[in-house]
Amino acid sequence: MSSNKPSISRNELLDKLKVSSQVVLETAQKKGRSKCPKCNSSRMFYCYSCYVPVESVPHEDIPIVKLPVKIDIIKHPNETDGKSTAAHAKLLAHEDVTMYTYPSIPDYDKQVHEVVLVFPGPSAVSLKDGLQYLIQYNNQKKDIPIPDCKRPRLDTDKSESDDKTIKTAGENTNYLKKVIFIDSTWNQTNKIISDERLQGLVSVELTERKTSFWRHQKGSPDTYLSTIEAIYYFMVDYHMQILEKDYNGEYDNLLFFFSFMYTLIRDAKKAAGKL
Structure with missing residues (x-):
């Protein structure tokens, strides 16, 4: 999905973050x-x-970041822990983030009515439409099965009242209980995404942004985000599109470690004449 907003350079984006003082990290970096x-x-x-x-x-x-929705991160067993940014989310929002290493994951089939999976693909929808799926699912009578598919069909022929439901989605945030992110290289995702325990979940994709990750995978578009970037941008979109509030840096501290490490690596490359 493309954004209509003008793109922001990587440095400009990180420089505008409202993060807590990073003096503690500067001190630790000097100590080793x-x-x-x-x-x-x-x-x-x-x-x-x-x-x-x-x-x-x-x-x-x-800093401690309080998230408006719970998060599960599913790590690929071959993902190198020291190179992954998923740990940042658990460190900074520990009460709202749960880590799993595949294949030890919950049976999400039982949570299909309250969970979305953040993953791009042919069946992925926007965040607003993803919430609308959950609203439609939960508003159906319990004794009426959903035909041929665990995921409810998004009715494109919306009545005036249906359209109003989408516009006032901020009032329906109780339908979304959890968001799932996959932490792996893009080449490793197929095995996880095809797991039967994830089938039937609503897949949502983020508004397109460019990554600032220093370990960007060669040959991949610069719109492939690191895990902590994906979580951060999801929260920004959720805040603005679903909660319908102006964003004032409420989740910027999710990038507390990320922005500091980016600056360290950028400065090191400059000193070495590689930038």
């Missing part, structure tokens, strides 16, 4: 690697296995 307080592994900034800051990064100096 430190121990994880849980597993004693040597890490920089945080432990990507235990999802906690290392000893040189005081827990109270790390």
